[in-house]
Amino acid sequence: MSEIDDMVAGLAARAKTASRALARASDEQKSLALKAAASALIAAQDIILAANAKDMAAGEKRGLSAAMLDRLKLDTGRLSAIASAVEQVAILEDPVGQVIDSNARPNGLVMKRVRVPIGVLGIIYESRPNVTADAAALGVRSGNAVILRGGSEAVNSNHAIFKAMVTGIESAGLPADAIILMPTQDRAAVGAMLRAQGQIDMIIPRGGKSLVARVQDEARVPVLAHLDGICHIYVHSGADPDMAKAIVLNAKMRRTGICGAMESLLIDQDYPAPADLVRALIDAGCEVRADDALMELDARTVSAVEEDWDTEYLEPIVSACMVDSVEEAVAHIARHSSGHTESIITSDEAVAKRFQMEVDSAIVMHNASTQFADGGEFGLGAEIGIATGRLHARGPVALEGLTTYKWLVQGQGQVRP
């Protein structure tokens, strides 16, 4: 164990102790704590904005890109949005203590499964300082302690937001160690978090692909994340052409930089208006990288190469091909999808049902835009992220995904024969 492993073990032990108190906290207490944290963020506005100004100045000096500086920047409007997001989490339903199921046995024993917090969450994120407040709020609301490790660009902003959050939750009687900010920017601290099996219960990376890839590659602690969102839409022969066009345009072009954006379009060979779909995308400013069949339909398409089928562009570019059946669509998706979100457009219920059954992604839609892949749109209130792993939680993950369960057994003195 290196010195930094020891340091992380010490933080995790403090977080674990705090997590036991949080696990006992009532719905009301956690809710009040987050309302107090939201107020504390507003009360600390001057301090937080001054800290952010320091980060912005340092970022400009370091030559951060305009996009990165924009992600880093706070102003009164953004800070009040952060505080109101914390208040929104405060009023979400508390999953802890919910009875999942209950089972009375012939011998009189009653087994109940009840939701309990996971314990200690490690959140590793990049330049957006709002994650400090968001992740802490979701953690506390679900009874988990969090260890936050933000990016070096936002070090002052994160610290000021963290301080305000802690002030708020302490005023409601929750332990300060429910929210711990990693006190160093040493990159080795991230490695130590990823190795902290048995000390940190789950790691959630929030940020770009290289961060997520590093975390997934190195972590020994379970990770909740998605690496890619290579989302497909399959336009079946039975699709309504107006609906298909509207959904395809929305799924690709509403916001091209989000993980639920369509990256690959599969058009059935019997769909009556394939050229319309291609034309609409190109007219809207999207580059279409097509197979031979679709290239014949519009001279403005470009030829797709093999790696296009495995690429998440996050830009106004789409790969597109013709498929001869729902079987071929499902097989293409099995080969190329990242398991995030796919959608079928069709009026044929039987085909839709088959597609939804056979496509093995976290979210499988019928007649809807893949851009709905978002915890808020799913009615979850807020999300800590979208998971493409198969275990524990899949798809949009909110408070319930931050819990596990234990079995409570009620007897009247039963012994096992």
Added chain:
Amino acid sequence: MSEIDDMVAGLAARAKTASRALARASDEQKSLALKAAASALIAAQDIILAANAKDMAAGEKRGLSAAMLDRLKLDTGRLSAIASAVEQVAILEDPVGQVIDSNARPNGLVMKRVRVPIGVLGIIYESRPNVTADAAALGVRSGNAVILRGGSEAVNSNHAIFKAMVTGIESAGLPADAIILMPTQDRAAVGAMLRAQGQIDMIIPRGGKSLVARVQDEARVPVLAHLDGICHIYVHSGADPDMAKAIVLNAKMRRTGICGAMESLLIDQDYPAPADLVRALIDAGCEVRADDALMELDARTVSAVEEDWDTEYLEPIVSACMVDSVEEAVAHIARHSSGHTESIITSDEAVAKRFQMEVDSAIVMHNASTQFADGGEFGLGAEIGIATGRLHARGPVALEGLTTYKWLVQGQGQVRP
């Protein structure tokens, strides 16, 4: 990638393909397949017993212990028990396709979570050949393909049982690759399974502590297991003495070698009859390793040393101490428990509730023997094991624990504003 990694990747790819067909199989088809497998086991009785006789002869030559030989041995009675266990799994309820919850949004989208199989399970086990049939049955029933890697002592028995199982499921139209037996006893194959992230979805070790420890230590694939069952019983001052004595004796002495056996007894200082409990255990043939307070009560106790509080004996030995309150009991358990099963004996409902809320183990009982920690006793029909990890599934794990979920979204053409 070594040659053995390539070989395991090839097996896993075959299993993944089979798992897609299994995921589509109906409840009835999976059930019929297991009934056919049970019949095939009986039909292959002569072949299986001859194979087992070879293993027994080799085992005797290698000098296996009597206990290991007994675990390895099959006869007509044991084989028919194996077949009837497979039949039992065939009639369990199919979790696949169950709707966990459903949520209609104001925009008309309906989000449903439905249970789906995990995919490919890797089962790593030791000498008991019945695991070949059990694990394959639970896997197929829940729609998962399984890769089995049994111990070298049982290589012929496992192969004969595997062949019969495959004959059975193929006769019902399921793919043969739904059940794959690792074709080599090379220990490197286990390492390759443990590293096969993205190819094998979950590893389940079945066997002794050294096997589980190795798997947990090396695996990059998620593992479902428990390492220790250091189970505690806390006898509170409000316990009924007859009930306390009956439960303590049963929890320790019914079977000392199972993971749900009590290993540590905590007696409240205000419990009226502590000497009775100690005496009953010793009279029943149990060694009591006690703290000073309990040693004063019975001259036949021996002095506990620090490591006794962290020891799973699996023998007629118990560590025992006096605690001054439920707080101290909870704190002792937090320090020393392996997170498996604990029980409180008391007539005081408020204290029991507090204990059940604050103790952070997979199973927390009130007025019942820890020996009920078993999937069958929980009404789950059968179990693949008991998990002490915090994520995905906890406590006894049966068919539902071998599933995950996906989100199905039903729209009528909605695009995201």
